[in-house]
Amino acid sequence: MKDKLEQIKEEAIAQIQAADVPEKLNEVRVKFLGKKGELTAVLKGMKDVAPEDRPKVGQLVNETRAAIENVLEESKTMMEKVLREAKLKAEVIDVTLPSKKNTVGHRHPNTIALEEVERIFVGMGYEVVEGPEVEYDLYNFEKLNIPADHPAKDEQDTFYINKDIVLRTQTSPVQARVMEQGKLPIRMIAPGRVFRYDEVDATHSPSFHQIEGLVIDKNISFADLKGTLEVFAKELFGPETKTKFRPHHFPFTEPSAEVDVSCFKCGGKGCRFCKGSGWIEILGCGMVHPHVLEMCGIDPEEYSGFAFGVGLERIALLKYEIDDMRLLYENDIRFLKQF
Numbered sequence: 001m002k003d004k005l006e007q008i009k010e011e012a013i014a015q016i017q018a019a020d021v022p023e024k025l026n027e028v029r030v031k032f033l034g035k036k037g038e039l040t041a042v043l044k045g046m047k048d049v050a051p052e053d054r055p056k057v058g059q060l061v062n063e064t065r066a067a068i069e070n071v072l073e074e075s076k077t078m079m080e081k082v083l084r085e086a087k088l089k090a091e092v093i094d095v096t097l098p099s100k101k102n103t104v105g106h107r108h109p110n111t112i113a114l115e116e117v118e119r120i121f122v123g124m125g126y127e128v129v130e131g132p133e134v135e136y137d138l139y140n141f142e143k144l145n146i147p148a149d150h151p152a153k154d155e156q157d158t159f160y161i162n163k164d165i166v167l168r169t170q171t172s173p174v175q176a177r178v179m180e181q182g183k184l185p186i187r188m189i190a191p192g193r194v195f196r197y198d199e200v201d202a203t204h205s206p207s208f209h210q211i212e213g214l215v216i217d218k219n220i221s222f223a224d225l226k227g228t229l230e231v232f233a234k235e236l237f238g239p240e241t242k243t244k245f246r247p248h249h250f251p252f253t254e255p256s257a258e259v260d261v262s263c264f265k266c267g268g269k270g271c272r273f274c275k276g277s278g279w280i281e282i283l284g285c286g287m288v289h290p291h292v293l294e295m296c297g298i299d300p301e302e303y304s305g306f307a308f309g310v311g312l313e314r315i316a317l318l319k320y321e322i323d324d325m326r327l328l329y330e331n332d333i334r335f336l337k338q339f
């Protein structure tokens with residue numbers, strides 16, 4: 001019996017040492033120590049052993065089992081260590097290799113200009129609000145005093161979704177939306193994308209951006225409008241900047257004006273940049289038409305206000321002296337990185 005156990009032990013150890021992967025170790029464990037294993041078979045043969053020898057044999061079996069388990073455990077630990085080392089070696093990182101460069105993008109000139117305009121108006125206590133790009137004809141035209149068949153509607157060739165819904169041609173409809181909410185006073189700017197059926201060229205795009213401004217309160221006068229836009233122009237183009245208000249017509253303001261700033265390139269003497277005039281047109285504005293106030297639920301006897309609309313691309317092109325609007329939409333990083 002002793003020899004038999006010795007033989008099992010040697011056999012098991014030999015097989016353990018021959019194993020090269022953990023799965024094989026497991027096979028050995030099952031083969032020798034498992035329920036149907038060789039050692040268990042010996043235990044089952046105990047009934048043929050003389051009763052006085054049984055404790056001795058039992059002890060021997062246990063010792064053999066412990067010896068085999070020991071070797072199994074040691075081999076398993078060794079094998080795992082070798083495998084782990086091989087894995088670490090395979091995954092080693094060569095820190096001397098050149099790195100993959102992550103190219104970071106750049107803020108778009110439109111974004112930079114918008115943030116500048118927002119900074120100026122937020123500094124004067126304005127709120128920044130947004131309106132929908134797909135808009136009701138009612139807000140884009142009707143509530144702004146541009147009824148059906150009004151000639152002003154022709155000036156803004158429009159993308160119609162259906163007869164009542166358009167891609168907004170201007171940010172002015174946000175005025176009507178904010179006024180209708182009825183929270184007074186109002187001091188807001190509304191930047192956003194607008195759409196017109198325009199051919200692409202150096203100064204036109206079917207999709208561009210505007211920033212609308214609106215102030216409604218008691219006793220707001222044209223002087224407030226002038227003062228506000230003067231501060232805006234000086235902040236945006238420099239403290240030497242002068243502003244000029246030229247009478248104009250917009251259906252939703254009365255009186256209306258277009259605003260020119262003195263050319264920040266030549267200081268007003270006249271140059272190529274301002275086409276010799278010394279002035280550059282930057283926006284449209286006026287006192288909100290009493291009829292517009294009424295249509296939006298505000299009593300024109302009690303409240304008055306002013307509005308203005310700036311083209312964002314126009315500001316960006318002027319500020320960064322870009323001479324072709326198309327460059328703004330190509331998103332060439334070499335171009336964008338310059339601002």
Ligand code: DAH
Pocket residue numbers: 169170171172212213250253283284285286307308309310
């Ligand atoms: N919405 C006008 C346009 O697209 C610009 C404009 C002019 C806006 C006068 C205004 C304003 O708020 O008072 O041409």
